[in-house]
Amino acid sequence: EIVLTQSPATLSLSPGERATLSCRATQSVSTYLAWYQQKPGQAPRLLIYDASNRATGIPARFSGSGSGTDFTLTISSLEPEDFAVYYCQHRSNWPPFTFGPGTKVDIK
Amino acid sequence: QVQLVESGGGVVQPGRSLRLSCEASGLTFSRYGMHWVRQAPGKGLEWVAFIWHDGSNKYYADSVKGRFTISRDSSKNTLFLQMNSLRAEDTAVYYCARDGDLPITMIRGVIGVFDIWGQGTMVTVSS
Numbered sequence: 001e002i003v004l005t006q007s008p009a010t011l012s013l014s015p016g017e018r019a020t021l022s023c024r025a026t027q028s029v030s031t032y033l034a035w036y037q038q039k040p041g042q043a044p045r046l047l048i049y050d051a052s053n054r055a056t057g058i059p060a061r062f063s064g065s066g067s068g069t070d071f072t073l074t075i076s077s078l079e080p081e082d083f084a085v086y087y088c089q090h091r092s093n094w095p096p097f098t099f100g101p102g103t104k105v106d107i108k
Numbered sequence: 109q110v111q112l113v114e115s116g117g118g119v120v121q122p123g124r125s126l127r128l129s130c131e132a133s134g135l136t137f138s139r140y141g142m143h144w145v146r147q148a149p150g151k152g153l154e155w156v157a158f159i160w161h162d163g164s165n166k167y168y169a170d171s172v173k174g175r176f177t178i179s180r181d182s183s184k185n186t187l188f189l190q191m192n193s194l195r196a197e198d199t200a201v202y203y204c205a206r207d208g209d210l211p212i213t214m215i216r217g218v219i220g221v222f223d224i225w226g227q228g229t230m231v232t233v234s235s
Contacts, residue, residue: 034221034222038153042227043226043228044153044222044225049208049221049223050212055210087153089221091218091219094167094220095155095168097158097220098155099152099154099155100152101152
């Protein structure tokens with residue numbers, strides 16, 4: 001089973017700052033990695049699929065990069081609505097589909 | 109617009125059963141594979157099960173294999189999760205999610221990205 005780890009666990013930033021979130025896999029997942037955003041009391045929302053492709057309606061300030069075992073989600077300039085938990089998830093070598101433990105981006 | 113609405117959650121004693129439903133609207137349900145994903149209180153996301161668009165193949169997480177059964181009724185645009193022998197560790201919000209309608213390579217016939225989610229239904233297993 002492929003295990004995903006995310007760092008940091010919590011990222012404390014101010015609106016307007018740049019956020020850089022990391023996801024690492026225990027073995028290569030090629031570019032088969034997605035990112036989701038989840039706000040309290042809400043379902044997750046797909047942001048990025050296959051490492052770098054923005055989902056429909058996702059603002060350009062969200063970008064993804066990486067391949068193999070190391071991936072990054074970047075939010076270029078944090079808006080107030082971006083403070084949330086972010087999860088990575090792979091679709092390689094399933095089942096299972098696994099998620100990382102999440103990174104919480106909170107207001108500094 | 110595309111919408112998934114879960115129902116059937118509640119409080120149930122350990123060892124008992126519960127059936128969740130997920131009604132889809134705004135999409136051609138029979139075209140899409142469907143997943144169940146759960147989230148224990150204060151915890152992360154855990155994939156639970158997947159069913160192909162035509163119901164011909166089903167896959168489960170090891171944690172639920174042999175106890176949970178995923179199924180669908182495309183005539184009613186509805187996905188189900190039959191949960192038997194429930195345990196305290198099954199306590200979670202259960203989400204249904206569509207297997208993505210995305211222009212990417214399938215892996216063994218599955219996209220494996222969850223592009224549309226329901227609002228979730230809470231299952232509490234407690235005596």
